[in-house]
Amino acid sequence: MKIIEPVTTKEFDQYYALRWRLLRAPWKQARGSERDADDESSTHLMVLDNSNTLIGVGRLHFNSIREAQIRFMAIDYPKQRKGIGTRLLQALEARAVEHGASRITLDARETAMGFYRKLGYSPQGPGHTLFNSIAHVKMKKEL
């Protein structure tokens, strides 16, 4: 397994396709809905298995000089609960530290709260509800 930044057009195509398949397609959202305006200025990481198949994605961007935010974390279904999300989150956190962050915020799906809690994030209150169905909780970690 390795964690790399997408560079080529093919890598970015695969990266956004997995983001869409895991985080948008189940709610019948069109291709393109998986992207936002911060993608251009974000750090993107992708996880490849030993056969170079893409199995995970995640993104880091800065809200201010000290505050980074993680979004669009997704590990492909058959690979979940094997520690891969943990390694990806730690890699994103390392990038945040490298670039001067002192805290990380995120909006966790309620179903993923346990994951972030285990990795040191604490709930800060309710967040938005996506597609009228996915409740989020605001979480934060001081680095």
Ligand SMILES: CC(C)(COP(=O)(O)OP(=O)(O)OC[C@H]1O[C@@H](n2cnc3c(N)ncnc32)[C@H](O)[C@@H]1OP(=O)(O)O)[C@@H](O)C(=O)NCCC(=O)NCCS
């Ligand atoms: C949430 C997600 C990124 C976690 O990645 P992962 O590789 O499955 O997580 P890990 O195996 O590293 O989990 C580490 C620990 O976090 C906890 N954990 C992981 N997923 C959890 C979940 N959905 N609910 C509660 N706790 C969870 C467990 O304690 C787990 O340890 P254990 O398996 O030994 O009990 C991944 O499951 C995923 O992509 N889910 C679907 C998309 C999603 O919800 N993305 C997050 C949007 S905010």
